[in-house]
Amino acid sequence: MxxxxxxxxxxxxxxxxxxxxxxxxxxxxxxxxxxxxxxxxxxxxxxxxxxxxxxxxxxxxxxxxxxxxxxxxxxxxxxxxxxxxxxxxxxxxxxxADKAYPTQTLKVEPKYVEPPLEVQQRIARESALMRTAFARFSEPLPSSLVMRKPAEGPETSAFGLRRVFNGQSRNPHSGLDIGAPLNAEVVAPLAGKVVVTGDFYFNGNTVIVDHGGGLLSLFCHLNVINVREGQQLETGELIGRVGATGRVTGPHLHFSVNLTGARVEPSLFFLKETGK
Ligand SMILES: [Zn+2]
Missing domain, CATH: 2.60.40.1590 (Peptidoglycan hydrolase domains)
Incomplete structure (x- = not known):
């Protein structure tokens, strides 16, 4: 029963x-x-x-x-x-409800935990720029919120993972990592407008796409960026290529989904494949 x-x-x-x-x-x-x-x-x-x-x-x-x-x-x-x-x-x-995300404890080189003084202004500028982008609430609203995966590959680091580096608690993982090889295609998960492209200290070559209604997606560590700011994208259009730029140890795509200022679990938006 x-x-x-x-x-x-x-x-x-x-x-x-x-x-x-x-x-x-x-x-x-x-x-x-x-x-x-x-x-x-x-x-x-x-x-x-x-x-x-x-x-x-x-x-x-x-x-x-x-x-x-x-x-x-x-x-x-x-x-x-x-x-x-x-x-x-x-x-x-x-x-x-509460959710207990797993914790990852890592010992890493101090430079990954404490960025040198000379880059701290740059880091502050970049995080302000990201906050501004993530606060957008633009029209038209998206006609669908269901996304295709932006790259093919296994999930190598989950969303929400709590990270403790060298005994210091860091921000939880605000996206998911897809373990795709160097130069694998990264495509638009949904139609939208490119609102940020740039080379960021932590995130490397980065693209932010605005899908409307406060829904935005973020793509980090790209080897190559194939879009420019202001460009309108259809679902599946090429954004760039997987890389290892920024403060990472190997090629992967970091993908975040932002809904009205909150980074949320990307897989909630993925099209579920049926019949498998
Ligand atoms: Zn990541």
């Missing part, structure tokens, strides 16, 4: 996943680093204008309903949270 209930629950989860995917929505995962897909109101009503922690929320219509698609930061405290109207009044409450 217990097993039957488990199987039933698993089938339900699968069906919900398939249903959301078919409609172009990410998987609903209400944990820090996840995405909450919340039913707000009938689409016959005015489109709601909502905030989550003062950030605008992506609202899409789906089967005659308004849905909120909310990026949940890795730093979010589990427990009850609320979407608010623009004056801060609570509109919808939802709860966020």
């Amino acid at each position: 217990k097993n039957a209930a488990k199987t039933f629950a698993a089938v339900c989860v699968l069906l919900i996943g398939t249903c959301l995917q078919a409609s172009g929505l990410p998987q609903d995962s209400r944990v820090p680093g996840g995405v909450a897909v919340l039913d707000i109101a009938p689409a016959s009503q005015h489109k709601p204008d909502l905030r989550f922690q003062q950030q605008p929320v992506l609202i899409l219509s789906h089967q005659q309903r308004w849905l909120a698609v909310v990026g949940l930061p890795l730093s979010l405290t589990p427990g009850n949270h609320a979407l608010t109207d623009k004056d801060g009044a609570s509109v919808l409450q939802f709860s966020v």
Whole structure:
């Protein structure tokens, strides 16, 4: 009986996943680093204008309903949270469960943990530039949020991994690493506009693509960048080639997905292959 209930629950989860995917929505995962897909109101009503922690929320219509698609930061405290109207009044409450991401303890050369003084200004400038890009909320909104994988290869470092370098706690891994060989193709996971290209201290050759509605994607350590800022991309168009630029030890693609200011689990957006 217990097993039957488990199987039933698993089938339900699968069906919900398939249903959301078919409609172009990410998987609903209400944990820090996840995405909450919340039913707000009938689409016959005015489109709601909502905030989550003062950030605008992506609202899409789906089967005659308004849905909120909310990026949940890795730093979010589990427990009850609320979407608010623009004056801060609570509109919808939802709860966020805890998630224990694995921890990786590494001993690395000190230069990876403490960048030299002369590059600290550069690092500050680059992180401000990334924050500004990730705060964008542009139109048009994406017609689908389901992404294709930007590169082929195994996942070599998971999203959310907590990292302790030389006994010091670092920021958790805000993207996922795809172990693709040097010069493998990196393609646009979704249509969008290139808003940042550059050579960054930690991230090496970097591209940020804005898909609209606060959804952006980040590609790091590229060997070659094949796009320019302002360029409009279709899904599957070449962005660049996998490399080992920046502060890394070998070629791989670091891929991050940002939803309204929060870096979230990229695999929630990937098209699930069926029949395999
Ligand atoms: Zn990475």
